[in-house]
Amino acid sequence: MIARAPRNLSALLVLGIPLLWIVVFMLLPYGIIVTYSFWLKSYPTFKPAFQFGNYLTLLTDVQYLQVLGRTLKISILVSILSLGLAYPFAWWLVFRCRSQALRTWAYMAVIAPLWVSYLLRAYIWKTILGTEGILNSFLMSTGLISEPSSLFLYNQFAMVVTLTYIFIPFMVMPIYTALERIPLNLAEASADLGMGPVQTFLKVTLPLSTPGIAAGFTLTFCLSFGDFIAPFLVGGPDGNLIASVIQTQFGAALNWPLGSALSIVMLIIVLAIVSLSDRLEATAHTGAA
Amino acid sequence: MKKTLTAMLTLGLAAGPALAEGTVNVLTWEGYADPSFITKFEEESGCKVSATYVGSNDDFAPKLLGGGGIYDLITPSIDTTALMIDLGLVEPLDTAAITGWNDIYPKFLSQEGIQRDGAYYGMPYVWGAIAFMYLDSAFPTPPTSIADLWNPELKGKISLWDDKSSIYVAARKNGDMDIYNLTDEQIEKAKAALVEQKPLVRKYWATAGELVDLYKAGEVVISNTWAGYQSGLLKAEGVKVTEFIPKEGAEGWMDSWMVVKDTPNKECAYKFLNMQLSELGQCGVANVNGYSVANAAAAKACMPAEQYAALHQDDPNYLDSLQVWQALGDRFEAYTNAWNAVKAQ
Amino acid sequence: MAAIIELQRISKHYSKTIIGVDDVSLDVEDGEFVTLLGPSGCGKSTLLRMIGGFEAPTHGMIRLAGQDVTHVPPYRRDVNMVFQDYALFPHMTVGENIAYGLKIQGRSRAQARDMAVDALALVGLPDKIDQKPAQLSGGQRQRVALARAIVRRPKVLLLDEPLSALDARLRDQMRIEMKHLHEKVGITFIMVTHDQEEALTMSDRVVVMEKGRVAQDGRPQDLYDQPASPYVANFIGTTNFVAGSLTGRSPAGTRIASAAGDFTATADLALPQGAEVTLGFRPEKVRLLAEGETAANVVPGRIAEVIYYGLGLRTTVELAGGTQVHVDCLLPDSLARSAVPQPGAPVRLGIEPHNVFVFAGRVAA
Numbered sequence: 001m002i003a004r005a006p007r008n009l010s011a012l013l014v015l016g017i018p019l020l021w022i023v024v025f026m027l028l029p030y031g032i033i034v035t036y037s038f039w040l041k042s043y044p045t046f047k048p049a050f051q052f053g054n055y056l057t058l059l060t061d062v063q064y065l066q067v068l069g070r071t072l073k074i075s076i077l078v079s080i081l082s083l084g085l086a087y088p089f090a091w092w093l094v095f096r097c098r099s100q101a102l103r104t105w106a107y108m109a110v111i112a113p114l115w116v117s118y119l120l121r122a123y124i125w126k127t128i129l130g131t132e133g134i135l136n137s138f139l140m141s142t143g144l145i146s147e148p149s150s151l152f153l154y155n156q157f158a159m160v161v162t163l164t165y166i167f168i169p170f171m172v173m174p175i176y177t178a179l180e181r182i183p184l185n186l187a188e189a190s191a192d193l194g195m196g197p198v199q200t201f202l203k204v205t206l207p208l209s210t211p212g213i214a215a216g217f218t219l220t221f222c223l224s225f226g227d228f229i230a231p232f233l234v235g236g237p238d239g240n241l242i243a244s245v246i247q248t249q250f251g252a253a254l255n256w257p258l259g260s261a262l263s264i265v266m267l268i269i270v271l272a273i274v275s276l277s278d279r280l281e282a283t284a285h286t287g288a289a
Numbered sequence: 290m291k292k293t294l295t296a297m298l299t300l301g302l303a304a305g306p307a308l309a310e311g312t313v314n315v316l317t318w319e320g321y322a323d324p325s326f327i328t329k330f331e332e333e334s335g336c337k338v339s340a341t342y343v344g345s346n347d348d349f350a351p352k353l354l355g356g357g358g359i360y361d362l363i364t365p366s367i368d369t370t371a372l373m374i375d376l377g378l379v380e381p382l383d384t385a386a387i388t389g390w391n392d393i394y395p396k397f398l399s400q401e402g403i404q405r406d407g408a409y410y411g412m413p414y415v416w417g418a419i420a421f422m423y424l425d426s427a428f429p430t431p432p433t434s435i436a437d438l439w440n441p442e443l444k445g446k447i448s449l450w451d452d453k454s455s456i457y458v459a460a461r462k463n464g465d466m467d468i469y470n471l472t473d474e475q476i477e478k479a480k481a482a483l484v485e486q487k488p489l490v491r492k493y494w495a496t497a498g499e500l501v502d503l504y505k506a507g508e509v510v511i512s513n514t515w516a517g518y519q520s521g522l523l524k525a526e527g528v529k530v531t532e533f534i535p536k537e538g539a540e541g542w543m544d545s546w547m548v549v550k551d552t553p554n555k556e557c558a559y560k561f562l563n564m565q566l567s568e569l570g571q572c573g574v575a576n577v578n579g580y581s582v583a584n585a586a587a588a589k590a591c592m593p594a595e596q597y598a599a600l601h602q603d604d605p606n607y608l609d610s611l612q613v614w615q616a617l618g619d620r621f622e623a624y625t626n627a628w629n630a631v632k633a634q
Numbered sequence: 635m636a637a638i639i640e641l642q643r644i645s646k647h648y649s650k651t652i653i654g655v656d657d658v659s660l661d662v663e664d665g666e667f668v669t670l671l672g673p674s675g676c677g678k679s680t681l682l683r684m685i686g687g688f689e690a691p692t693h694g695m696i697r698l699a700g701q702d703v704t705h706v707p708p709y710r711r712d713v714n715m716v717f718q719d720y721a722l723f724p725h726m727t728v729g730e731n732i733a734y735g736l737k738i739q740g741r742s743r744a745q746a747r748d749m750a751v752d753a754l755a756l757v758g759l760p761d762k763i764d765q766k767p768a769q770l771s772g773g774q775r776q777r778v779a780l781a782r783a784i785v786r787r788p789k790v791l792l793l794d795e796p797l798s799a800l801d802a803r804l805r806d807q808m809r810i811e812m813k814h815l816h817e818k819v820g821i822t823f824i825m826v827t828h829d830q831e832e833a834l835t836m837s838d839r840v841v842v843m844e845k846g847r848v849a850q851d852g853r854p855q856d857l858y859d860q861p862a863s864p865y866v867a868n869f870i871g872t873t874n875f876v877a878g879s880l881t882g883r884s885p886a887g888t889r890i891a892s893a894a895g896d897f898t899a900t901a902d903l904a905l906p907q908g909a910e911v912t913l914g915f916r917p918e919k920v921r922l923l924a925e926g927e928t929a930a931n932v933v934p935g936r937i938a939e940v941i942y943y944g945l946g947l948r949t950t951v952e953l954a955g956g957t958q959v960h961v962d963c964l965l966p967d968s969l970a971r972s973a974v975p976q977p978g979a980p981v982r983l984g985i986e987p988h989n990v991f992v993f994a995g996r997v998a999a
Binding site for chain 3: 183185186188189190191192193194195196199203204207208
């Protein structure tokens with residue numbers, strides 16, 4: 001009895017602290033948000049209730065579906081663009097870059113912006129894409145355009161470019177890791193069995209890197225989906241994203257119940273994406289040695 | 290036991306100011322607690338000023354509701370002051386303890402937003418217009434109307450404040466002049482006008498700095514503005530812009546100091562209020578932000594004639610031409626919702 | 635029989651100073667089982683990878699069935715490889731792994747599956763077709779790798795240290811199975827290994843490599859009985875070395891004098907009298923002579939150490955001049971326990987002349 005008590009205590013501590021952390025910092029806030037989402041807006045603030053009016057508003061008032069649709073579109077575009085850029089890059093690093101020094105250097109060059117302030121990174125693109133920005137100066141100096149174009153900044157294109165730049169490390173890292181884990185001799189074995197480089201990539205490298213792609217896609221998608229800085233800095237009049245709307249509901253509109261309902265909808269979408277990617281990774285993993 | 294403790298605490302509090310030690314925490318706009326005049330106040334009063342800045346009137350309520358309790362003073366604009374009172378976040382002012390109270394322009398003292406049940410909750414501080422502004426080089430003929438912000442020739446060169454006030458602007462363009470009491474139908478019309486304008490808009494500006502950047506980077510040539518503030522910043526950068534009041538008129542705004550309910554730093558808070566209404570505070574903020582001030586006597590005493598005229602300190606017609614913001618009360622949601630719907634498109 | 639693989643003066647230079655393979659010429663007959671043997675870094679794997687097409691030689695030419703394939707990529711060579719750690723595709727079933735290289739040969743899905751079934755039966759894994767590699771044991775994976783490589787019926791099968799990842803017991807079993815498989819399928823096998831026993835038991839021919847060059851190329855028994863150099867003599871089996879000098883020739887063979895005594899060797903080297911040589915003889919080809927017994931070469935010595943290893947004894951004998959040599963002898967049951975030599979006892983070693991190797995020059999034993 002005496003011997004057992006401290007062991008139970010330490011077990012309690014070991015399990016209890018993270019459990020407490022999860023309850024206090026994750027479940028409790030979600031619980032509060034869920035509760036608010038059923039409340040009623042009532043000037044000057046809101047009052048407790050249990051009704052689905054907020055969710056109904058989200059479904060019936062076209063503005064929320066519009067913003068949700070746009071946010072999904074932007075996030076998917078960012079994820080696809082990131083994938084398109086990150087995959088060849090990671091592939092080159094792992095399979096083609098012979099110099100260890102160059103590989104480390106190139107990998108860090110992509111990852112390093114993570115240590116730079118998010119705001120600064122978004123601002124950089126403002127400077128590049130602006131009417132009097134670097135891109136326009138460059139295009140004019142090459143003679144491709146005669147007048148500065150305003151097509152690059154303050155629109156969805158600029159948001160996609162900026163978000164891609166900001167979140168691409170989250171695509172590169174898991175893909176790099178997945179590719180690095182593929183034994184080099186698998187590609188040799190495939191070539192040995194008569195498959196050319198393209199078929200080898202499609203049949204061996206690509207399927208084996210699916211977990212990395214899924215993880216990267218999920219990360220970039222979820223991060224873009226919840227972003228509100230890029231629309232604020234480089235987005236245009238048509239750049240309102242779901243997180244900005246939530247922010248407005250908690251701020252300017254002082255409508256916490258509606259903001260909470262929106263947050264819950266957003267959470268459900270993100271969880272759906274995460275579980276989908278989990279399933280994808282699980283299928284890919286059953287075969288891994 | 291409990292009583293003894295309270296007594297001890299009270300003693301402790303009473304002892305504080307006697308030793309000339311104290312703090313005042315203000316939640317305010319940038320420039321309203323500028324070191325150029327606050328440092329002097331700190332030296333003279335022994336009260337240390339700790340300032341937190343807001344970017345929008347919408348920041349006050351969430352910051353105070355979200356378990357704030359660390360702020361002693363706030364400066365919401367006249368359309369937000371009533372909300373603060375309704376939310377029970379602020380307490381009535383002891384106007385007798387504020388020197389210069391009677392020198393405040395009567396037009397501001399008569400504002401409903403700062404009063405409730407015969408008591409004052411807000412001390413008028415600075416005011417100005419939501420004027421319009423254009424880049425000189427882009428307009429051979431100066432614009433005179435709000436309609437110029439709907440001019441298709443200016444496509445991609447227009448900016449508008451990302452605020453419910455855009456509904457006010459659109460309503461006036463539509464000829465609906467009672468902008469604080471718009472009907473649902475009128476709001477719908479204003480919304481439609483804003484949607485129509487949207488393709489012409491380069492960017493809705495959210496902060497003063499952002500608008501300055503937009504002009505500096507050559508992105509926009511016409512917008513609304515916080516009169517005196519952004520134009521001043523742009524002139525300092527060498528960008529030539531001109532403010533104008535369109536023929537449809539402009540909104541006026543006024544910021545008031547309010548004391549947060551049950552502040553423990555009451556003594557320093559009142560010292561701070563007195564300073565802000567004095568020549569030190571009034572000319573201090575006018576020099577930093579370029580806003581007009583609420584204390585007529587102080588303005589006359591500390592401003593050079595040129596500045597005095599430029600800030601319309603003694604220009605009843607100008608002041609009367611402004612439609613000073615009003616609290617929207619339960620119509621608030623209709624306005625914000627319409628504006629959000631425009632942005633969602 | 636025609637040469638299926640012809641290596642003509644193949645070299646692989648990684649840089650001016652780092653040379654992987656140095657001027658190797660080698661013909662492999664159709665249907666032969668040839669092993670490239672040598673320690674790590676001798677160039678045997680590089681040579682194999684060049685035959686497979688995974689690396690290109692810097693000099694020389696590789697012919698496969700008469701065609702120059704020196705710069706043909708692996709996927710266009712009719713050669714297949716069993717990789718050291720098998721390189722099975724983890725995301726595919728055993729059946730998919732085996733059928734992987736068949737579709738490109740124009741086989742239908744059904745045909746490919748039938749061939750995979752047959753190949754699995756051939757390697758003794760008929761019931762594993764739908765399992766994933768991760769579900770198999772090391773030995774089973776090895777068999778799948780073999781099946782995957784032979785199912786395409788390549789002209790040549792390359793095996794890169796195919797047994798090194800298996801434990802000792804399984805390795806012995808697989809040696810035999812692979813030899814049988816080679817006989818059954820009739821494909822040319824080229825194997826790389828560092829294990830001389832593996833090389834001797836499995837191959838028709840062994841190519842011993844040293845520092846990128848061929849040290850000796852021959853049948854296992856020839857390598858064992860007539861090593862061309864001390865390096866080969868020591869790499870294949872164990873050899874005792876004694877420094878000596880050539881003193882003359884007699885009808886019985888070459889006469890060699892050493893500090894340990896005089897030897898006669900059948901081997902004849904074209905060396906002048908007085909030339910420095912190294913004698914070699916294997917521990918198992920030496921007898922400890924009993925009282926009154928005699929041999930063509932009798933060398934006296936003193937027992938330094940006796941190690942009993944069940945099957946027999948390994949004694950270390952110190953010869954005159956201080957050289958220590960090993961002598962292995964089986965323990966005949968007639969030998970009384972008292973007859974087991976004791977350390978310190980004087981002995982006489984008997985060695986037949988045809989068991990004495992003679993190498994030119996001196997080597998550090």
